[in-house]
Amino acid sequence: MVSAQQRDTLSLPEVNKLRRALLAWYAASGRDLPWRRTQDPYAIWVSEIMLQQTQVKTVIPYYERWLKQFPTIAALAAADQQQVLKAWQGLGYYARARNLHRAAQIIMQQHRGMFPITLEAVLALPGIGRTTAGGILSAALNQPVAILDGNVKRVLARLMALQVPPNRVVEQLWSWSEMLLDRQQPRDFNQALMDLGATLCTPKNPACLLCPWRDHCQAQQLTMQNQIPYSNSRSAVPHKQIGVAVIWNDQGQILIDRRPQDGLLGGLWEFPGGKLEPGETVEECIQREILEELGMVIEVGDHLVNVDHAYSHFHVTLNVHHCRHISGEPQPIECDEVRWVTLEELEHYPFPKANVRIIEALHQYVAQS
Numbered sequence: 001m002v003s004a005q006q007r008d009t010l011s012l013p014e015v016n017k018l019r020r021a022l023l024a025w026y027a028a029s030g031r032d033l034p035w036r037r038t039q040d041p042y043a044i045w046v047s048e049i050m051l052q053q054t055q056v057k058t059v060i061p062y063y064e065r066w067l068k069q070f071p072t073i074a075a076l077a078a079a080d081q082q083q084v085l086k087a088w089q090g091l092g093y094y095a096r097a098r099n100l101h102r103a104a105q106i107i108m109q110q111h112r113g114m115f116p117i118t119l120e121a122v123l124a125l126p127g128i129g130r131t132t133a134g135g136i137l138s139a140a141l142n143q144p145v146a147i148l149d150g151n152v153k154r155v156l157a158r159l160m161a162l163q164v165p166p167n168r169v170v171e172q173l174w175s176w177s178e179m180l181l182d183r184q185q186p187r188d189f190n191q192a193l194m195d196l197g198a199t200l201c202t203p204k205n206p207a208c209l210l211c212p213w214r215d216h217c218q219a220q221q222l223t224m225q226n227q228i229p230y231s232n233s234r235s236a237v238p239h240k241q242i243g244v245a246v247i248w249n250d251q252g253q254i255l256i257d258r259r260p261q262d263g264l265l266g267g268l269w270e271f272p273g274g275k276l277e278p279g280e281t282v283e284e285c286i287q288r289e290i291l292e293e294l295g296m297v298i299e300v301g302d303h304l305v306n307v308d309h310a311y312s313h314f315h316v317t318l319n320v321h322h323c324r325h326i327s328g329e330p331q332p333i334e335c336d337e338v339r340w341v342t343l344e345e346l347e348h349y350p351f352p353k354a355n356v357r358i359i360e361a362l363h364q365y366v367a368q369s
């Protein structure tokens, strides 16, 4: 049911005023971002994917390095997946990199290397949803396709004083985004909407006094801008304890394994280990996991480091121990591949962020011993 104070639509004169005000503000105050200096759909696509879960200031150096390393769709399609994951290392959510790579190969096979220009064809590529497709087609080709990322959801929820969590009424939000989109200037309008959410209509304490939409914003008029958007009540985030082994052999090499392609962090390398079972010590867990996953017997030695890391739906603590190889050739029972490598060679492999901190701890340990 719609609250008495919530708007569910806007009149055409109101829409026109909102468009004009937003575009004028953007012309004066829009951000200068590297992907706004190009209309190359490939470069804009890369930026859109990187920005899906990551902040602008983190993305900029990755974006610039990526385009140097893979300047075209053809160059990306021809790259080895390990190079692609290495270039992505540290950005997290690695399915984004694997999908970019796979989509580049599909574009080479099905679109003769040209980024597709219809919404239907863009949506058929792996890793591209409705808002990313809208972002690419409007920014690169000035097509009138709406967007609805997290920032835009918040702005629209406040503009209309939406009094339910946005994720419960996503189609309603899409219809507002489409209603407002300026069909004469879709590129600038969508960019402006993203900037408004990122710079003024921020999650906490929005800067309403500076906002081009303040005279029309229902949340501002009801002084509800700090309550909207309403949030879904969240259950506690699970916390997993993981035992991790840095297994040394007699040649001073360390064992690493490559995670299966499907699933979290697929295709990346890691130090082997697994989740503690109830009543188990970290040492017992490591011994059991290495036997089950690699078919090896090891001796668990000194503690190296604990690493805490937050993923989107859970937290982990990696309890890392030095271990010594006793018997059994390592077998990739629950991973795609295993390798013995030296400490120096570790930097050539793509690792998840939490494992990079183990590598740093290993370098410190070797420097001090």
Ligand code: SF4
Pocket (backbone or CB within 6 Å): 155, 158, 159, 200, 201, 202, 206, 207, 208, 209, 211, 212, 213, 214, 217, 218, 219, 220, 225
């Ligand atoms: S007036 Fe305030 S709450 Fe409304 S859109 Fe602008 S910044 Fe957001």
